[in-house]
Amino acid sequence: MSFLTLTHLEKSFGTNRVVKDFNLSVEKGEFISLLGPSGCGKTTVLRMIAGFEAPTSGSIIIDGQEVTGLRANARNIGMMFQAYALFPNLTVAENVAFGLKVKGVAKAEREARVAEMLALIGLPELGGRFPFQLSGGQQQRVALARALAPKPRVLLLDEPLSALDAKVRVSLRNQIREIQQDLGITTIFVTHDQEEAMSISDRIVVMNAGIADQVGTPFEIYNRPTTRFVANFVGTLNTFEVTVEDPAAGKVRLGGSIMTLPAALNAGTGSAQSIALRPEALRLGREPGYETVISGRIEDVHFMGSIIRLRANVAGETVVLDTFNRADQPPPVPGTGIEISLSGKDAILLQG
Amino acid sequence: MTRIIAWGVFLLGCLYFLLPLVGMTEFSLRMRRGEYSFDAYRVVFGDPRFWDTFSYSLILSGATILVGVFLVVPTAYWVRLKLPQARPFVEFVTLLPLVIPAIVIVFGYIRLYNTSSFLPLTGSALGTDILLTMGYTTLALPYMYRSVDTGLRTIDVATLTEAAQSLGAGWITILGRIILPNVMIAVLSGAFLTLAIVMGEFTMAALLNRPAFGPYMQLIGANRAYEPPALAVIAFALTWGCMGLMQLVARLAKHERAKA
Ligand SMILES: Nc1ncnc2c1ncn2[C@@H]1O[C@H](COP(=O)(O)OP(=O)(O)O)[C@@H](O)[C@H]1O
Ligand SMILES: [Mg+2]
Numbered sequence: 001m002s003f004l005t006l007t008h009l010e011k012s013f014g015t016n017r018v019v020k021d022f023n024l025s026v027e028k029g030e031f032i033s034l035l036g037p038s039g040c041g042k043t044t045v046l047r048m049i050a051g052f053e054a055p056t057s058g059s060i061i062i063d064g065q066e067v068t069g070l071r072a073n074a075r076n077i078g079m080m081f082q083a084y085a086l087f088p089n090l091t092v093a094e095n096v097a098f099g100l101k102v103k104g105v106a107k108a109e110r111e112a113r114v115a116e117m118l119a120l121i122g123l124p125e126l127g128g129r130f131p132f133q134l135s136g137g138q139q140q141r142v143a144l145a146r147a148l149a150p151k152p153r154v155l156l157l158d159e160p161l162s163a164l165d166a167k168v169r170v171s172l173r174n175q176i177r178e179i180q181q182d183l184g185i186t187t188i189f190v191t192h193d194q195e196e197a198m199s200i201s202d203r204i205v206v207m208n209a210g211i212a213d214q215v216g217t218p219f220e221i222y223n224r225p226t227t228r229f230v231a232n233f234v235g236t237l238n239t240f241e242v243t244v245e246d247p248a249a250g251k252v253r254l255g256g257s258i259m260t261l262p263a264a265l266n267a268g269t270g271s272a273q274s275i276a277l278r279p280e281a282l283r284l285g286r287e288p289g290y291e292t293v294i295s296g297r298i299e300d301v302h303f304m305g306s307i308i309r310l311r312a313n314v315a316g317e318t319v320v321l322d323t324f325n326r327a328d329q330p331p332p333v334p335g336t337g338i339e340i341s342l343s344g345k346d347a348i349l350l351q352g
Numbered sequence: 353m354t355r356i357i358a359w360g361v362f363l364l365g366c367l368y369f370l371l372p373l374v375g376m377t378e379f380s381l382r383m384r385r386g387e388y389s390f391d392a393y394r395v396v397f398g399d400p401r402f403w404d405t406f407s408y409s410l411i412l413s414g415a416t417i418l419v420g421v422f423l424v425v426p427t428a429y430w431v432r433l434k435l436p437q438a439r440p441f442v443e444f445v446t447l448l449p450l451v452i453p454a455i456v457i458v459f460g461y462i463r464l465y466n467t468s469s470f471l472p473l474t475g476s477a478l479g480t481d482i483l484l485t486m487g488y489t490t491l492a493l494p495y496m497y498r499s500v501d502t503g504l505r506t507i508d509v510a511t512l513t514e515a516a517q518s519l520g521a522g523w524i525t526i527l528g529r530i531i532l533p534n535v536m537i538a539v540l541s542g543a544f545l546t547l548a549i550v551m552g553e554f555t556m557a558a559l560l561n562r563p564a565f566g567p568y569m570q571l572i573g574a575n576r577a578y579e580p581p582a583l584a585v586i587a588f589a590l591t592w593g594c595m596g597l598m599q600l601v602a603r604l605a606k607h608e609r610a611k612a
Contacts, residue, residue, distance in 0.1 A: 052514055072517040079518040085511040089533040098529075099519035143515075150519060 009058035036207030078147030093127035099150035259344030281346035290341035380581035409565035413550035503538025
């Protein structure tokens with residue numbers, strides 16, 4: 001029995017259907033990300049769970065309790081906002097204590113819990129400060145402590161990192177994940193940043209125009225995208241047009257060579273299909289065991305540290321490939337002619 | 353060149369405001385022939401009616417401020433949060449007291465709440481005071497609403513409300529612990545304007561026949577020479593005292609420093 005269940009959740013604003021038949025089961029202690037482009041309905045789903053929007057239809061069950069009709073302040077759900085939303089008139093300690101005070105927790109217990117929370121977020125000294133005296137990253141950590149202090153059943157985070165600069169963003173996301181795992185709190189995290197979602201989630205829900213396109217672990221989403229949208233939204237892809245030779249055996253023709261795909265094809269012999277390959281599945285030069293070799297010309301080289309990303313022009317199309325950096329082997333310079341090896345076993349089939 | 357003109361205009365402005373004030377103060381000190389004295393002030397402060405009417409109006413302005421705050425803060429908050437499309441309408445309603453003369457309002461009151469009506473408020477002193485407080489609240493509404501609404505603009509009302517709700521807070525907690533403290537400076541400036549209006553108001557108090565400060569000032573002004581300017585100077589001192597107090601409170605409210 002899962003801890004948080006969304007069943008056939010729908011939301012329309014007027015005639016605008018923003019969330020369509022959204023289903024999700026979240027286990028206790030799981031970290032789920034809702035990933036998708038801006039405007040696809042992520043915030044709306046989160047706000048329905050929090051109780052700030054009433055679903056047009058469908059149900060929300062938390063820990064066996066139907067909460068769909070419950071007011072937001074009766075749901076015991078912690079929430080973190082993009083704009084921090086600390087109470088400007090209260091000190092850090094008072095902010096963190098707010099939920100406990102509302103609950104009627106006694107003063108001594110409250111103070112102990114506030115101290116515990118401030119220690120958890122690594123700001124034990126700042127209880128007496130006001131929000132405007134803190135940096136953005138510190139404010140967001142206080143917001144996390146405030147959300148966690150009353151021991152909510154579920155923690156909801158709506159793009160909590162997008163207002164922060166890059167360095168703080170990475171360190172705070174790691175801290176959020178650590179705290180989440182320590183406390184074992186069921187968490188739903190909204191982001192439009194695929195790298196962010198990949199790096200901290202147990203599972204990701206990729207959303208497109210109000211629909212959950214695919215739900216899976218970061219590994220599954222990245223390596224086995226089930227729709228063209230997911231494949232294109234998550235990571236970079238090279239697509240190639242192929243002709244089906246033997247659908248049952250998964251054999252297709254690309255140029256002059258036959259490639260064997262990882263699975264059988266659901267298409268007629270001689271029909272055209274697209275296959276996709278991640279940049280890291282391509283090999284620079286001739287690689288033993290790779291069925292196909294294409295040649296092209298280097299357009300540009302991005303040295304990214306451990307990885308070098310090359311863009312090559314192959315018959316008018318841009319192909320992106322990643323190679324590992326090697327200290328004894330400088331990357332090719334733009335303009336150089338190169339050969340690229342491909343293998344059918346790495347291909348992602350794009351259907352739908 | 354433009355600098356000199358600018359300074360010239362500034363000085364002219366200063367003179368425009370200061371000269372009458374200086375003249376008035378000077379005149380108020382001339383009660384004793386041939387020398388300056390505080391005789392006029394002594395007479396004013398020595399008059400028990402001054403103290404009676406002054407404290408009466410002070411108490412009523414306190415009541416007016418309380419009623420105004422309880423009426424305006426939740427209304428302005430609710431309009432911002434849930435009915436933003438109704439804002440022009442609400443603003444229009446709050447501006448009505450500026451176009452409807454007080455005399456019309458008070459005659460309306462007398463018609464509605466006279467001793468033979470369903471709610472005979474004018475039948476007792478307390479009832480009339482309540483009526484007068486409501487009238488003052490109406491007069492002060494444009495200023496109170498504007499101040500509070502401007503104060504609400506400086507905070508993210510919707511997000512703060514949702515943050516408080518997710519922490520379990522109900523409407524009263526949200527209004528009392530989050531919204532009101534964050535618009536306190538705005539409420540204070542509204543309160544100060546209310547005080548100024550109530551202390552000087554004549555029409556309503558006179559027609560409802562209550563011993564307020566406005567009718568007293570009018571009475572003195574019509575019958576005496578040196579005391580009215582002395583009263584005016586006292587009123588100015590009071591006004592500036594309030595302003596200073598507001599500044600002080602703003603400075604003491606630590607979290608407000610961020611906005612300054
Ligand atoms: N209160 C609202 N009234 C009308 N339309 C809304 C409202 N909230 C969101 N929408 C619309 O719903 C869509 C999804 O919004 P949102 O859930 O905020 O997307 P996301 O968080 O994925 O960027 C958008 O097209 C937005 O314009
Ligand atoms: Mg959003």
